[in-house]
Amino acid sequence: MKLKKFLLRYYPPGIILEYEQGGLLKQRTLDILNLQPTSDIDAIVDDLVRTEKLITPSKVEQVRKLVQRLQDKLAQTQDSTFYLFKVLRAHILPLTNVAFNKSGSSFITGSYDRTCKIWDTGSGEEIHTLEGHRNVVYAIAFNNPYGDKVLTGSFDKTAKLWSSESGKCFHTFRGHSSEIVCLNFDPKSTKVATGSMDTSAKIWDVETGVELCTLSGHTAEIISLSFNATGTHLITGSFDNTVMVWDVNTGKRVYTLVGHQAEISSAQFNFDCSLIATGSMDKTCKLWDFTRGCCIGTLRGHDDEVLDIAFDYTGQRLLTASADGTARCYNSTTHSLLSKMEGHEGEISKICFNPSGSRVLTASSDKTARLWDPETGEVKQVLEGHTDEIFSCAFNYEGNCIITGSKDNTCRIWR
Known part of the structure; x- marks a missing residue:
């Protein structure tokens, strides 16, 4: 060597x-x-x-x-104030999702208008409109860290793979019998997974477009899925109250994580894939040992459904966002509450850390996004201007740019 x-x-x-x-x-x-x-x-x-x-x-x-x-x-401190840079009237119908490429130089938006658009973050200019779906484009993803491909999943029961550089469609993945609501690339960008209302997930080959396997076992729609960092395993979260862990190479189920009393809203690996976190409509978040497939902690305290969860980059802290209008930050090792973030006047549907873990970003139905100190729970900034609920928000890789997507049909860039 x-x-x-x-x-x-x-x-x-x-x-x-x-x-x-x-x-x-x-x-x-x-x-x-x-x-x-x-x-x-x-x-x-x-x-x-x-x-x-x-x-x-x-x-x-x-x-x-x-x-x-x-x-x-x-x-380096990442506590600067963000200012509105640009408002993009991105689509003629409501947006469904927004996502950055790894560097943050471009981002994508999905919409009820049946398209996905690729945007230049620096100028706010539209680069491509990805047309071809026959119904709502609901789920979207870049193949980060590469960023040269985009995956879209639609209510038309298909997913499509596109070139982010030319806008060309490489493959249309057909096989699901109902709407596709979640999807993801594996870390090497050689496979993609799609999750559907038909209760199954499928794994596809990026190069050939061929279906590699169907993951069957859930009894209700799959609404969340995620690969581990090596791409050997996939987790699927379902409205049947369970999360399943799958071996990607064989398509066989390794574990079923049973314990939640209501639908799963989100399921995530931490960075080193030692832990799985699951959020649920039962108002709790659970932590599971990935190796053993057993629950090691239940995080309680919310008064309403847990709608989103997120680890920091080390996997030491875990965020929960709830329909009760609050967010919480927990130590994922001791399961102790570190802070409670209060101030939104509506449910919080999306939450994430900035890359360095020094700030938390939340998106709410109260038409605002907010930045918080995860250690104290203090609100640091309120991002105002949208005229309808904000359902999506994200940081770029450097943490110096934010996008927010709203039901007001606009996407806002903050810098």
């Missing part, structure tokens, strides 16, 4: 090694999830050198400088 170069990943902190083996160029990542602005860099570098043979003595100083850069990035 011959080391070719180092690449940095800021969120979460890590160093990617690009090396040659047997004439092939390969990569592997050294995660440094415990890195903090106050960490002892020498101790971290010593640990990396001890565990990674590709870091030879001549490369140690270079690695030290890279770890320093990662630490400096974490130390």
